[in-house]
Every structure is written in structure tokens, then in C-alpha cells.
Amino acid sequence: MAAELTLSLHSAISEIAESDWQACAGDGNPFASHAFLSAVEDSGSANARTGWLPQHAQLKNAAGETVAVAPMYAKSHSYGEYVFDHGWANAFERAGGKYYPKLLVGVPFSPVPGPRLLVRPGSGVPLATLAGALAQANAELDMSGVHVTFCARDEYDALGKAGWLQRLGVQFHWQNNNYVDFDSFLAALSSRKRKTLRRERRDANAAGLEFVTLRGGNITNRYWDAFYGFYQSTVDRKWGSAYLTRRFFTLLGERLGDAVVLMMAFNGPTPVAGALNLMGSDALYGRNWGCKGDWPFLHFELCYYRAIDFAIAHGLARVEAGAQGEHKIQRGYVPSETYSAHWIAHRGLRQAVAGFLEEERREKLAQIDYLSEFAPFKEER
Numbered sequence: 001m002a003a004e005l006t007l008s009l010h011s012a013i014s015e016i017a018e019s020d021w022q023a024c025a026g027d028g029n030p031f032a033s034h035a036f037l038s039a040v041e042d043s044g045s046a047n048a049r050t051g052w053l054p055q056h057a058q059l060k061n062a063a064g065e066t067v068a069v070a071p072m073y074a075k076s077h078s079y080g081e082y083v084f085d086h087g088w089a090n091a092f093e094r095a096g097g098k099y100y101p102k103l104l105v106g107v108p109f110s111p112v113p114g115p116r117l118l119v120r121p122g123s124g125v126p127l128a129t130l131a132g133a134l135a136q137a138n139a140e141l142d143m144s145g146v147h148v149t150f151c152a153r154d155e156y157d158a159l160g161k162a163g164w165l166q167r168l169g170v171q172f173h174w175q176n177n178n179y180v181d182f183d184s185f186l187a188a189l190s191s192r193k194r195k196t197l198r199r200e201r202r203d204a205n206a207a208g209l210e211f212v213t214l215r216g217g218n219i220t221n222r223y224w225d226a227f228y229g230f231y232q233s234t235v236d237r238k239w240g241s242a243y244l245t246r247r248f249f250t251l252l253g254e255r256l257g258d259a260v261v262l263m264m265a266f267n268g269p270t271p272v273a274g275a276l277n278l279m280g281s282d283a284l285y286g287r288n289w290g291c292k293g294d295w296p297f298l299h300f301e302l303c304y305y306r307a308i309d310f311a312i313a314h315g316l317a318r319v320e321a322g323a324q325g326e327h328k329i330q331r332g333y334v335p336s337e338t339y340s341a342h343w344i345a346h347r348g349l350r351q352a353v354a355g356f357l358e359e360e361r362r363e364k365l366a367q368i369d370y371l372s373e374f375a376p377f378k379e380e381r
Contacts (some may be wrong), residue, residue: 004062005125007133009055009072013037016058020066026121028281029114031107035255036278037071043248046108050243051076055103057137059130067123068130070116072105074143080243082111082323083149083169083340088356092144092349099144105134106149109243111323112285113171113338116151117158127158135343145344152339159341165350167340167357168364170371172326172333174304174319179312182305185332193330193376197305204301209273210266211306216258223262224249226271230290244288249276263306265291265298275302277310284311286321304331326371334375335368 010016013034021034030036037056046052052073059068078085081104089099105116117130131148138146148159150169160166179185186194205211214223228246235242253260256278265273273291277284289303307319321333329335342357344350 005067005129005133006060007137008058008060009137010058011054013041013054013056013071016056016066016069020058021069021118024066024069024118024120025115026118029112030256030259030278030280031110031112031285032071032115032118033256036107036252039248039251039255040108040244043245043251045244045248046073051079052108053101055137055141057105057130057134059125059133061123065123066120067125068117068119070105070118070130070134071107072103072134072146073108074101074141075104076100079241080109081106081147081149083147083167085147085342088349088353091352092346095348097144097346097349102144103134103138103141103146104149105146105151110287111150111171111338112287112320113150114152114280115155116148117155127155128162131159131162131164131343138343138345144346144349145342147340147342149340150338151341153337156339156341164341164343165354165357166361167342168361169338169340170364170368171323171336171338172321172328173336174308174311174321174333176311176315176317176319181312182309185308185312188378189332189376190378197331197376200297200300201305204295204297204305207295207298208267209295209298211302212264212266213306213310214262214264216253216256216260219253219260219262221250223264223271223274224253227262227264227274227276227288227290230271230274230292231288232290233292234288234290261310263302263310265295265302267293273298273302275307277307279314279316282317284314284316284319286319300331304328304333308332329371329374330376332376335371337364337368 018034025032040046055072055074057070057072092099117127119125134146259279261277263275272293276288311319
């Protein structure tokens with residue numbers, strides 16, 4: 001690291017001024033924002049008790065100006081990350097190593113691609129400089145490694161050139177090809193797929209439910225209470241853990257305002273389902289969903305089709321509907337690469353993981369090619 005730059009680590013996002021953070025993060029991706037990260041921490045969702053000890057990085061120049069930041073946590077486990085390294089941890093510990101604690105540069109409980117190495121525009125600080133500072137901090141803290149998850153493509157490339165191990169993942173994203181409305185999107189599909197989507201939307205909207213899109217200050221505690229119940233029911237069905245506290249959702253609405261988009265379904269006056277999204281400068285990011293009851297195609301309508309409607313109406317370039325779900329392909333969400341990068345201190349583990357990732361990358365690229373063949377668009381597209 002250049003002598004005129006100084007790295008400090010912070011045990012709470014509140015220790016870094018929001019203005020300094022946002023000067024580096026920008027306004028494009030809500031998950032990288034000071035507001036989102038503070039909501040996760042202040043709500044008790046991500047803290048030392050839950051195994052997410054904040055170690056946020058702040059890089060300053062000789063004049064004391066913040067030139068780069070990174071959302072970073074010391075982790076005592078690998079839950080809530082969605083880039084799975086449990087196999088690496090188990091193998092290393094069977095061999096006598098200690099995989100935890102590790103450092104994670106990412107956003108808690110959010111498999112959402114976006115910037116992670118947040119360099120202030122015009123500062124002249126290369127991404128590799130911040131990456132080198134994080135690797136140095138890892139050594140001083142005696143951690144097993146640094147993992148940058150769901151990073152942007154330019155960060156992935158820069159980290160790879162700096163010697164970090166690169167990992168590919170797959171998600172399913174909808175791309176807005178200048179559609180003027182949902183029908184113009186349907187017109188781009190093959191006839192058979194177009195009929196399927198129309199039938200699903202027709203059946204979902206014929207069930208007698210009312211659909212409402214709420215934003216920012218319009219999301220009162222009544223709606224958050226209902227949505228938190230949906231969130232918990234989804235967690236229960238999947239035998240998972242409710243990472244997010246009830247208070248998180250209130251703070252999210254207060255701090256991110258109209259960037260919070262909650263789509264809800266009502267049966268009479270009663271909320272019965274909800275889909276939570278965050279809006280960035282060019283994308284709508286689908287996050288959590290839940291439902292109490294059983295209605296035909298309600299999940300597709302609330303999470304996928306109404307998200308497309310919203311993106312078209314607001315001129316957004318894409319919808320990112322979260323992790324997993326090959327069923328999304330038939331609904332216009334196509335396979336898309338996601339990226340992570342890993343700095344592993346132990347040479348033996350590093351070599352073993354490098355070999356695994358090389359083979360995994362080939363498999364992921366082949367998977368993307370194969371799944372792309374099932375996209376519902378007309379062949380001339």
C-alpha cells in the first residue's frame with residue numbers, strides 16, 4: 001500500500017461518516033449504501049452475536065480524505081453469504097487448519113451483485129491498492145482469508161490480475177430491451193411461451209386478490225408486520241434461519257425511502273402475500289417473498305411479472321430476482337454470471353481451492369450455455 005494511504009477498520013458502520021461512505025459508494029446500488037448497511041447493523045441482524053462482526057475498511061490519503069471504503073465483516077461461520085465455501089472450511093479443518101474467523105467483503109444476507117471495493121471517483125486509487133490493503137489487514141488479524149462476494153465485473157477482473165482466486169456463479173436476470181409495456185415483452189417470446197405467461201397472469205389476477213405496490217413512507221408498520229410474518233413463514237418452510245429482525249424492515253423503509261418497493265396481495269382487507277424489492281439507478285432487485293395461503297401462480301405474478309411491469313414503467317434496465325431458480329428462465333429471466341474473488345492465506349489450501357475453482361468455472365460456463373437454450377424468446381432474437 002502506498003505510504004501516503006492509511007487503512008483503518010471500524011467495528012460499526014456508524015464510525016464512518018455517511019457522506020464519506022456515499023462519496024465512495026455512489027447512488028447506483030442500494031445494497032452498498034450506508035443506509036442499508038446501517039439498517040442491518042442497527043436492527044441487530046448483523047453483529048458479533050450473529051457471527052457478523054463489522055470490520056468496515058476505510059482508506060484515507062495524507063490529507064485525511066476518505067478515498068475508498070469496503071463493507072467487511074469478520075465471520076465465525078459461512079451462513080447468510082450465498083457463495084458456499086463450507087466444503088473448503090471442512091477440508092481445511094480436517095487437515096488441522098483453522099478456517100474461521102475469516103474476512104468477508106460483501107452485504108449480509110443479500111445475494112445481490114454490485115460494487116464491493118468502493119473507490120471514490122477521481123481519487124486515482126486503483127482497485128488493486130484497496131485489495132492489497134485488505135489482504136494486508138487479513139495477515140495482521142491472522143485470519144484465514146478475505147472473500148469478496150457478488151462483486152462487480154471490473155472488481156472481479158482487477159482482483160484476478162492481483163492474484164486473487166476467481167469464482168463464477170449463476171443467477172437469472174430479466175433484461176429490458178426497450179419494452180414499452182408487458183405486452184411488448186410478451187411479443188418478444190415464442191408463441192407457446194407467450195400463451196403460458198398470459199395464462200399464468202390471467203389465473204393469478206382472477207383469484208379475487210387485490211395487488212398494491214407500496215413505496216417508502218407509504219409502507220406503514222401494519223404492512224411491515226404483515227410482511228415480516230410472510231418472511232418468517234418462508235423461512236420456516238425452508239428450515240432456515242430468520243436472519244433479519246423485524247426492526248430491520250422498519251429501518252429499511254425509513255432510511256432508503258422510495259428505493260424500497262413492497263408489492264403486496266390482499267384478500268379483502270387482509271394482506272396475504274408480499275414481495276420486497278429495492279430499486280437502484282438501473283435495476284430492480286428482488287429480495288424476500290412470503291405468502292399465507294395458496295393461490296394459483298401468485299408467486300410468479302408478485303415476484304416476477306409485477307417486477308417486470310415496474311421496471312418497464314420506471315425505465316430500469318433489468319430485474320435481478322435473487323439466487324437460484326431455473327424456473328425463472330421460462331418467464332424471461334436468463335442465466336447471468338455472478339462473480340466473487342478470494343484471497344486465501346494458506347498456500348496448500350489456496351492451491352486446492354484454485355484447482356477446484358478452475359474446474360467449477362468450466363462447469364458454470366457450460367451450465368450457462370446449456371440453460372440459455374431454454375430461454376423463451378423467439379429464435380431471431
